[in-house]
Structures are given as C-alpha cells and as structure tokens.
Amino acid sequence: MTLHEDNKTVLIVGAGQAGGRAAQELAAQGFAGRIVMVGDEAHLPYERPPLSKAVLKGAAGEDSLYLHPAPDWRKEGLEVVLGDAVAGIDHAARVATLASGRRLAYDSLILATGGVARPLPLPGGEFCVSLRTLDDSRKLRAALELAGRIAVIGGGVIGMEVAATAASLGKSVCVIEAGTGVMARILPPPVSDWLAGLHRDAGVDLRTGAQVTGVRREGEGYVVEGPGLSVAADIVLSAVGMVPNSGLVPDEARGRTGGILTDALGRVPGLDGVYACGDVAESWNALYGDHIRLETWRNADRQPRAIARTICGQDTPHAETPWMWTDQFGRNIQVVGLRRDGAATVARGAVGTPGSSLYWLVDGAIAGGVLIDNGRDRRFLEKLVESRATPDLDKLADPAVPLKTLV
Numbered sequence: 001m002t003l004h005e006d007n008k009t010v011l012i013v014g015a016g017q018a019g020g021r022a023a024q025e026l027a028a029q030g031f032a033g034r035i036v037m038v039g040d041e042a043h044l045p046y047e048r049p050p051l052s053k054a055v056l057k058g059a060a061g062e063d064s065l066y067l068h069p070a071p072d073w074r075k076e077g078l079e080v081v082l083g084d085a086v087a088g089i090d091h092a093a094r095v096a097t098l099a100s101g102r103r104l105a106y107d108s109l110i111l112a113t114g115g116v117a118r119p120l121p122l123p124g125g126e127f128c129v130s131l132r133t134l135d136d137s138r139k140l141r142a143a144l145e146l147a148g149r150i151a152v153i154g155g156g157v158i159g160m161e162v163a164a165t166a167a168s169l170g171k172s173v174c175v176i177e178a179g180t181g182v183m184a185r186i187l188p189p190p191v192s193d194w195l196a197g198l199h200r201d202a203g204v205d206l207r208t209g210a211q212v213t214g215v216r217r218e219g220e221g222y223v224v225e226g227p228g229l230s231v232a233a234d235i236v237l238s239a240v241g242m243v244p245n246s247g248l249v250p251d252e253a254r255g256r257t258g259g260i261l262t263d264a265l266g267r268v269p270g271l272d273g274v275y276a277c278g279d280v281a282e283s284w285n286a287l288y289g290d291h292i293r294l295e296t297w298r299n300a301d302r303q304p305r306a307i308a309r310t311i312c313g314q315d316t317p318h319a320e321t322p323w324m325w326t327d328q329f330g331r332n333i334q335v336v337g338l339r340r341d342g343a344a345t346v347a348r349g350a351v352g353t354p355g356s357s358l359y360w361l362v363d364g365a366i367a368g369g370v371l372i373d374n375g376r377d378r379r380f381l382e383k384l385v386e387s388r389a390t391p392d393l394d395k396l397a398d399p400a401v402p403l404k405t406l407v
Contacts, residue, residue, distance in 0.1 A: 008033035010311060011096060011104055013086045013248065014112030015039025017047050018278025018300040020067040022110050025308035027076040035078045036104060038096070040085035043134055044070060049297050051137040052161040053327055057169065058141065065134065089248050091271050108311050111260060111268070111276040112304060113245035115295075120153060120238040124215030127222055128238035131158055140237070147234035148172055151224045153212055155182035157326055159239030160195065164328035167202050174205040174231045176212055176224060186324070186335050188345055188360060191370045194352035195328070202329055207231075242295065244280045255282035259293040264317040266307040275311070277304040286319045287386060288338070296324045321382050322368075325375075336381045337368020349399050357381075357403075364390045380404045 010026060012019045015037050023037045023045075039045075046065035054060035063069075073080055085099045089109070096104045117130035129140055140162070144150065150166050152159045155177030167173045175182070181192035182199070199206050211226045215236055224231040244259045253268050255261045259282030262268055266275040266283065276283075278300040282293040299320045306318035325334045340362055349356035352372060359369035359381075365388040369381050380403045384391070391406040 008107040009105065010035050010108045010110065011106035012037040012110045012112060013089075013096065014110075014114055014245075014278070014280075015041065015043075015045050015080065015082060016112060016114050016278070016300070017045055017067065017297070018114070018304045019110070019112035020045025021301055022112060022277065022304035022308050023078050024067065024076065025305040026311065027078065029309060029312040029314075031308075031312055033107070035076075036081065036106075037078055038081040038084060038086055038098065038104070040083065040099075041133060041135070042083040044068065044073060044080070044082070046134060047297065048132075051134065052131055052158050053165055055134075056131075056137055056141050056144075056162065057165050062134065086248065091249075091274065094273065107273060109274045110266075110304065110307060110311075111248060111274065111280060112278045113248065113276075114279045115242040115244045117238070118241045118243050120212075120215070120240060122212060122214050124217075124222075125238065127215045127217065128153065128236045130238050131162060132242065140235070143235050144169060144171060149221070149233045150174075150235045150237060151176065151222070151231045151233035152237045152239055153224065154237075154239035154241070155179070155206070155208065156185065156239060156241065157183060157324070159237070160199070160328060161326055162237055162239065163199060163204050164202070167199070167204050168329070172205075173203070174207065174224075174233065175199070176210045176226075176229070176231065177206070177208045178211055180208055182206070182208070183326075186339055187333075187370060188339060188343075188358060190345070190347070190351045191333070191358055191372070194372075195333070198329055198331065198352070205231075242279070244282075244293070246280055249274070249276075255291050255293065257282055257293045261291060264319060265310050265315060266303060266318065267310075275307045277307050283318070283320075286317075287321060292320075292322075292338075294320055294322055296320070296322065298323055321386055323378070323382065332373050332375060334371040334375055334378055335368070336371070336378060337366075337385045340367055343367060346393055346396050348397055348403075355399070359396060366391065366396075377403045380407050383407045 045067045117132040149172040152175045213226045260276035262283040268274040279295045285292040306316040309316040343360035354373040366384045395401045
C-alpha cells in the first residue's frame with residue numbers, strides 16, 4: 001500500500017492509546033486513503049497510567065488523559081466509531097462486523113485491542129471492582145469518596161498504585177498478595193522488599209503469601225476470606241492482571257501469553273494485511289530473540305507509529321527495550337529490561353535511597369535494572385541493556401562514577 005492509493009482503507013480496531021497513535025501517524029505520513037478507527041469504549045483515545053494515580057486521586061483532570069481534544073480528531077480527517085465493538089472479522093473477505101451489525105471493509109487491519117481486567121476466578125469474584133478503563137477509574141474514585149476501607153487482591157503494579165493512592169487519601173488499605181513479594185514479576189527481591197516497607201510505613205496492611213478463597217457480602221460491605229485470612233472492606237479491588245483481547249484472530253496466531261503473534265514489522269503471520277500493536281501484540285523482539293508482549297506506555301506509543309509507517313511503504317521494524325515506571329508515595333521507580341530469576345545483581349547506593357539503582361546481569365552483561373528517584377540515568381541504562389554491555393562491576397556499583405561513562 002502506498003500514499004497515493006486514496007481508494008485504500010486502513011481499519012484500526014481499538015481506540016485506545018495504541019489505536020490512536022496509529023491513526024495519528026497514518027495522518028502524519030500523509031496517507032491518502034480512508035482511516036477508520038473503531039473502539040468499544042465511548043471515549044476518544046486516552047492514556048491509562050494516570051487512571052490508578054493522579055486521576056484516581058483527583059490530582060489531574062480527565063482532559064489530561066486524551067491524546068487529542070475531540071475537535072483535533074476531526075481535523076485529522078479520520079472516521080472514529082466509538083461504543084461499537086468489532087464482533088467478528090472475515091479475514092478472507094477483509095470485512096469486519098461490528099456489534100451493531102455494521103460491516104466495514106478494509107485493505108489493511110491494525111488490531112490494537114488491548115485487554116480486559118482478569119476476573120477473580122473465585123466465589124464472590126462478582127463483588128470485586130477492577131481498574132482498566134476510564135469508566136473503571138471513575139467508578140472506583142466515586143466509591144473511595146464514600147468508603148473507609150479498601151481491600152486490594154493482587155500486589156502487582158495496579159494493585160500497589162491503587163493502594164498508595166487510597167492510603168494517601170486517608171483510607172484503610174489492605175493488600176493481599178499470593179506471592180512472597182510485591183510487584184515480583186518486575187522487581188528483584190531487594191527492591192520488592194523496600195517497596196513493601198514503604199507501604200507498611202505508610203499504614204498499608206500488606207499480606208504476602210496469602211491465599212484468597214473467596215469474597216462474601218457482610219452487611220453493607222464485604223469480607224475477603226482465605227486460610228487464616230478475614231479482611232473486612234467497603235470496596236474490594238481485584239488486581240490480578242489482564243487478559244489480551246486476541247479473539248479476533250485464529251488460535252494459531254496467538255502466542256504463549258495469549259497475545260497476537262507478530263513479526264518485527266507488526267504483521268500477523270498467516271493473515272495478509274493484518275497487524276497488531278500495543279498490549280495485545282506478542283511481537284518478535286530482536287533484542288531478546290523471542291516473541292515478547294509488553295504492557296507498557298511506551299510500547300503502546302511507539303509500536304503503532306512504526307506499523308503506520310510500514311503501511312505507508314516505509315518498512316519500520318520495531319524492537320522495544322522494555323521500560324516502565326510507577327509513582328508511589330512520592331517515590332519514582334523506573335524499570336528497564338526484563339527481570340531474570342537468579343541473575344546476579346549489583347547495587348549502586350543503598351536500595352531505596354533517592355538516586356539509588358539495582359542492576360541485574362546475565363553472563364556478565366547488564367540485562368536490566370531498577371532506578372529509584374533516578375530517572376536521569378534511564379537513557380544510559382537503556383543503552384547498556386541494548387548493547388549488552390559488560391562494565392567493570394566496581395565502577396557500576398560506585399555512585400561517584402557517572403553511569404553515562406560506562407556506556
């Protein structure tokens with residue numbers, strides 16, 4: 001497909017951050033055909049990270065979430081369909097059918113369908129609220145205004161961010177995590193332990209190694225139950241991960257995490273003209289030599305832009321260096337790379353002190369690290385990870401040696 005083919009249609013399924021960025025980049029590249037973006041939510045494309053922090057707390061307005069104000073989408077010359085999910089796709093005929101029954105033909109298809117909050121698969125799971133969408137955040141914020149107690153099931157990123165936000169609002173917070181540490185999929189144990197202590201110092205009742213067997217109603221509230229566990233709450237948040245919305249492709253196009261498999265250009269093998277990006281995409285990443293699915297802001301920002309350029313005739317492979325951040329109790333934590341169990345670690349400064357870092361190494365090469373109140377070093381750490389650098393470990397551990405000198 002080339003820019004001068006004004007009779008071609010690109011259909012974008014998903015009107016979140018990834019879908020919105022794809023549409024913006026197609027317009028910026030001068031794509032002359034028809035661009036249609038379809039979303040199941042009623043909202044224009046917005047970013048999700050503030051939903052569990054600034055927006056939930058009321059420190060930022062919802063307008064700050066949107067990629068564009070509403071009039072700007074019209075200026076882009078796009079057709080935006082909101083509140084009407086794609087119910088099915090005939091890949092052979094290149095036709096999508098919406099829940100309303102409307103049919104949309106396309107030449108290229110970008111699947112930016114993201115995911116949904118994973119339901120709590122236990123008795124009483126229907127009593128829990130979740131946090132994935134703007135409407136979820138609105139509902140939780142309204143409930144927090146009236147509630148005094150919140151139980152959070154799951155000590156991952158969303159669970160810990162909501163816990164920090166609720167505690168800062170003066171709520172009684174209990175976090176229940178089945179594993180031995182919080183954010184353990186992302187953070188090495190020393191940083192996980194420090195973060196747990198930060199929460200406990202702020203009054204959060206943090207239970208690790210705790211198994212939930214169910215949630216029951218009791219009066220106007222709820223009780224979270226398990227062996228040796230009985231936690232009363234006015235709100236129960238289930239924060240046990242997300243499920244990729246990959247149902248619009250055949251089983252053979254899905255990877256081991258349930259995402260949609262793609263090559264480095266974002267193309268879905270076996271489906272001509274189909275691409276996937278953002279949280280739903282399990283994409284080939286040359287840095288790791290494997291298919292990786294990243295639920296990060298930056299991947300949802302960059303990958304769809306690369307796909308849009310590829311559709312416009314400029315093949316643009318994309319290999320994201322994993323990077324995420326979280327802000328809790330006024331502390332900023334940034335993680336670069338994928339955590340490796342059993343990897344050797346090197347600390348720069350005492351873990352948890354402002355400006356400290358903890359790096360992990362595989363076969364002597366830096367594979368990732370955590371930066372605490374130390375965002376200035378992120379770009380240098382990314383370069384070290386991407387180049388598989390093997391720096392002198394004494395210099396790596398020495399805060400007096402600028403990290404940029406090791407790149």
